[in-house]
Amino acid sequence: xxxxxxxxxxxxxxxxxxxxxxxxxxxxxxxxxxxxxxxxxxxxxxxxxxxxxxxxxxxxxxxxxxxxxxxxxxxxxxxxxxxxxxxxxxxxxxxxxxxxxxxxxxxxxxxxxxxxxxxxxxxxxxxxxxxxxxxxxxxxxxxxxxxxxxxxxxxxxxxxxxxxxxxxxxxxxxxxxxxxxxxxxxxxxxxxxxxxxxxxxxxxxxxxxxxxxxxxxxxxxxxxxxxxxxxxxxxxxxxxxxxxxxxxxxxxxxxxxxxxxxxxxxxxxxxxxxxxxxxxxxxxxxxxxxxxxxxxxxxxxxxxxxxxxxxxxxxxxxxxxxxxxxxxxxxxxxxxxxxxxxxxxxxxxxxxxxxxxxxxxxx
Amino acid sequence: xxxxxxxxxxxxxxxxxxxxxxxxxxxxxxxxxxxxxxxxxxxxxxxxxxxxxxxxxxxxxxxxxxxxxxxxxxxxxxxxxxxxxxxxxxxxxxxxxxxxxxxxxxxxxxxxxxxxxxxxxxxxxxxxxxxxxxxxxxxxxxxxxxxxxxxxxxxxxxxxxxxxxxxxxxxxxxxxxxxxxxxxxxxxxxxxxxxxxxxxxxxxxxxxxxxxxxxxxxxxxxxxxxxxxxxxxxxxxxxxxxxxxxxxxxxxxxxxxxxxxxxxxxxxxxxxxxxxxxxxxxxxxxxxxxxxxxxxxxxxxxxxxxxxxxxxxxxxxxxxxxxxxxxxxxxxxxxxxxxxxxxxxxxxxxxxxxxxxxxxxxx
Numbered sequence: 001x002x003x004x005x006x007x008x009x010x011x012x013x014x015x016x017x018x019x020x021x022x023x024x025x026x027x028x029x030x031x032x033x034x035x036x037x038x039x040x041x042x043x044x045x046x047x048x049x050x051x052x053x054x055x056x057x058x059x060x061x062x063x064x065x066x067x068x069x070x071x072x073x074x075x076x077x078x079x080x081x082x083x084x085x086x087x088x089x090x091x092x093x094x095x096x097x098x099x100x101x102x103x104x105x106x107x108x109x110x111x112x113x114x115x116x117x118x119x120x121x122x123x124x125x126x127x128x129x130x131x132x133x134x135x136x137x138x139x140x141x142x143x144x145x146x147x148x149x150x151x152x153x154x155x156x157x158x159x160x161x162x163x164x165x166x167x168x169x170x171x172x173x174x175x176x177x178x179x180x181x182x183x184x185x186x187x188x189x190x191x192x193x194x195x196x197x198x199x200x201x202x203x204x205x206x207x208x209x210x211x212x213x214x215x216x217x218x219x220x221x222x223x224x225x226x227x228x229x230x231x232x233x234x235x236x237x238x239x240x241x242x243x244x245x246x247x248x249x250x251x252x253x254x255x256x257x258x259x260x261x262x263x264x265x266x267x268x269x270x271x272x273x274x275x276x277x278x279x280x281x282x283x284x285x286x287x288x289x290x291x292x293x294x295x296x297x298x299x300x301x302x303x304x305x306x307x308x309x310x311x312x313x314x315x316x317x318x319x320x321x322x323x324x325x326x327x328x329x330x331x332x333x334x335x336x337x338x339x340x341x342x343x344x345x346x347x348x349x350x351x352x353x354x355x356x357x358x359x360x361x362x363x
Numbered sequence: 364x365x366x367x368x369x370x371x372x373x374x375x376x377x378x379x380x381x382x383x384x385x386x387x388x389x390x391x392x393x394x395x396x397x398x399x400x401x402x403x404x405x406x407x408x409x410x411x412x413x414x415x416x417x418x419x420x421x422x423x424x425x426x427x428x429x430x431x432x433x434x435x436x437x438x439x440x441x442x443x444x445x446x447x448x449x450x451x452x453x454x455x456x457x458x459x460x461x462x463x464x465x466x467x468x469x470x471x472x473x474x475x476x477x478x479x480x481x482x483x484x485x486x487x488x489x490x491x492x493x494x495x496x497x498x499x500x501x502x503x504x505x506x507x508x509x510x511x512x513x514x515x516x517x518x519x520x521x522x523x524x525x526x527x528x529x530x531x532x533x534x535x536x537x538x539x540x541x542x543x544x545x546x547x548x549x550x551x552x553x554x555x556x557x558x559x560x561x562x563x564x565x566x567x568x569x570x571x572x573x574x575x576x577x578x579x580x581x582x583x584x585x586x587x588x589x590x591x592x593x594x595x596x597x598x599x600x601x602x603x604x605x606x607x608x609x610x611x612x613x614x615x616x617x618x619x620x621x622x623x624x625x626x627x628x629x630x631x632x633x634x635x636x637x638x639x640x641x642x643x644x645x646x647x648x649x650x651x652x653x654x655x656x657x658x659x660x661x662x663x664x665x666x667x668x669x670x671x672x673x674x675x676x677x678x679x680x681x682x683x684x685x686x687x688x689x690x691x692x693x694x695x696x697x698x699x700x701x702x703x704x705x706x707x708x709x710x711x712x713x714x715x716x717x718x719x720x721x722x723x724x725x726x
Contacts, residue, residue: 059625060423118715120483120516120643123636128644153483154710216710235714262422266629273486273636280483281491284706299713309721338722343647345719347517347579350662351598352481352715356708358672359701 029066033091038078038099041071043219049150049275050094056267065260085247086142094149097245098179106325109333110135110146110245114184114312119153119241119276121340129336134329143250147268150244150275155236157300158213159229167303176200176212181238187311204228217286218279226295233298237305392429396454399433401441401462406582410434412513412638413457419630428623448610449505457512460608461542469688472696473498473608477547477675482516482604482639484703492699497692506613510631513607513638518599520663521576522592530666539563539575544601550674567591580649581642589658596661600668
């Protein structure tokens with residue numbers, strides 16, 4: 001239905017672009033927009049975040065801003081959401097900015113960086129530390145502005161068919177991992193593989209690949225990786241947080257009345273908090289079920305983390321030497337990371353540390 | 364000015380209660396409400412959160428909901444905000460629910476519990492884990508409903524004139540600490556003291572007290588405690604997070620049109636995220652300045668944390684045995700805490716742990 005509506009109504013873009021009056025679209029809305037999600041409906045947390053954003057905006061504007069949400073592939077493929085907003089095909093997309101590092105590695109910062117900030121630190125950097133302004137200066141080249149609109153938190157390191165006891169076990173390992181993380185881990189001897197989510201399970205089962213990273217317990221459980229790769233490693237040091245971004249056409253934003261701009265900002269912030277809270281709420285039970293099903297939890301060896309950190313730093317320095325946009329944001333976020341962890345190690349980290357110990361002693 | 368306006372306009376309450384047309388109040392607003400903050404303007408993060416909430420609501424409603432924010436003492440004393448909302452004197456307050464444990468210890472849960480959840484876990488519990496519904500069921504007795512509207516994160520343990528090397532050093536120690544935390548720490552031999560913020564410095568200077576806890580680096584720095592008590596301990600295990608609550612008269616909420624309800628919810632969620640992000644952004648620099656000024660950072664000894672944990676558990680069990688409301692929420696949040704930390708120890712905690720180590724090695 002939604003796909004059909006799009007096909008019929010796709011001739012124009014911008015305000016009132018959808019030419020059909022369909023039940024899902026409010027009568028008399030002042031703005032009718034299309035939002036393309038980079039995710040399938042089966043990833044209910046990611047796709048649901050975009051729907052929640054649309055619902056919140058619709059409610060708060062008495063239906064005056066009516067946003068239809070489309071799953072990956074319905075209008076454009078998953079990794080072309082930004083392009084569709086940038087060229088005016090749709091008004092909005094909900095995506096991970098690091099899907100677009102092929103255009104420019106500077107797109108990584110909006111999502112996360114290997115060995116980057118954790119979820120709260122990323123929020124602080126974006127909203128209070130100047131990060132958002134730096135990103136939007138860069139995004140202006142693509143005619144879009146951005147709002148952090150969801151976070152996964154620190155991800156797991158993925159599913160491995162065999163144990164990894166030291167960095168030497170990584171030599172020649174075929175690991176499904178993409179983006180900058182794949183480029184970093186390649187320096188440790190891994191052979192990174194880019195495989196769509198739906199093809200991971202059979203590849204692991206057949207042994208075409210040795211390991212695969214995806215998200216965390218809640219999403220991973222659905223794909224059943226534990227049946228074919230029993231070792232579940234942590235942490236995913238390439239994603240200490242993973243921010244999802246709402247991109248909007250700059251021209252549409254600029255012409256919006258201030259009260260609608262305010263509502264868009266509030267709704268994005270609400271979804272940003274909601275998605276993290278919902279993952280935090282849902283991950284524990286999913287992990288418990290996985291462990292009950294025989295999953296073996298393992299921490300990555302320290303030498304892998306250390307070597308990865310050094311490799312990442314070298315790679316980022318190389319990119320920064322050639323890319324002024326990257327360098328500007330990289331220097332900013334790396335200084336911020338240093339300040340953040342200098343403080344974080346005390347009240348926050350020690351509190352968690354003591355709580356984890358105290359609860360373990362009482363098990 | 365604001366005080367005078369209140370004194371003149373205080374005759375009625377509810378919609379349009381403020382009888383004067385003052386420049387700060389939008390002409391033609393459909394709702395004119397008063398919000399009492401439990402904090403002075405000098406605590407700019409706490410007071411500023413209430414102002415940001417009011418600003419966001421005003422913007423998003425085109426001025427149709429116009430909220431005037433009053434500091435502690437302007438309409439009612441700091442710890443009577445809830446009463447003022449409950450009895451209809453004002454429409455809203457922004458306060459810590461645990462200011463009201465004198466009425467019922469069940470008010471503690473909306474803020475935090477000694478050895479309770481961390482900031483993200485509290486968000487998850489409230490918004491996705493069923494915590495908010497439990498709290499609002501209890502708050503209904505007071506004719507209010509609540510919205511989480513700010514968080515401080517894990518607090519510091521406070522300022523000590525002498526080092527605390529083991530739990531034995533706590534015997535007879537006069538420590539400025541209030542609420543349930545004071546009752547717990549009393550079981551460890553401490554003599555808890557309740558002293559207003561403005562009187563802490565002279566009491567520490569004269570040695571009338573031996574130690575004092577307040578908030579964290581950003582707020583503590585302003586009061587200059589480091590000059591009279593050089594040891595700065597962490598973590599404040601009585602406040603692994605500290606949620607600030609927006610309370611609203613239930614009757615006003617119930618009569619609001621859905622789009623205004625939606626905006627109130629979004630604005631509170633935005634402020635909830637903002638306050639945590641801003642503390643996370645501002646604390647590192649404040650701590651750096653404090654350390655540069657000679658402050659000695661110390662972790663509380665493990666035996667104190669362990670003994671405190673046991674003492675808290677005993678105390679909570681005693682309260683729960685006598686208070687059904689307390690018991691219902693206590694059982695829920697304690698089970699939630701167990702689930703949360705069972706997961707938290709892996710991806711989130713290990714990521715931070717490895718990052719802290721890696722950055723230390725590179726200093």
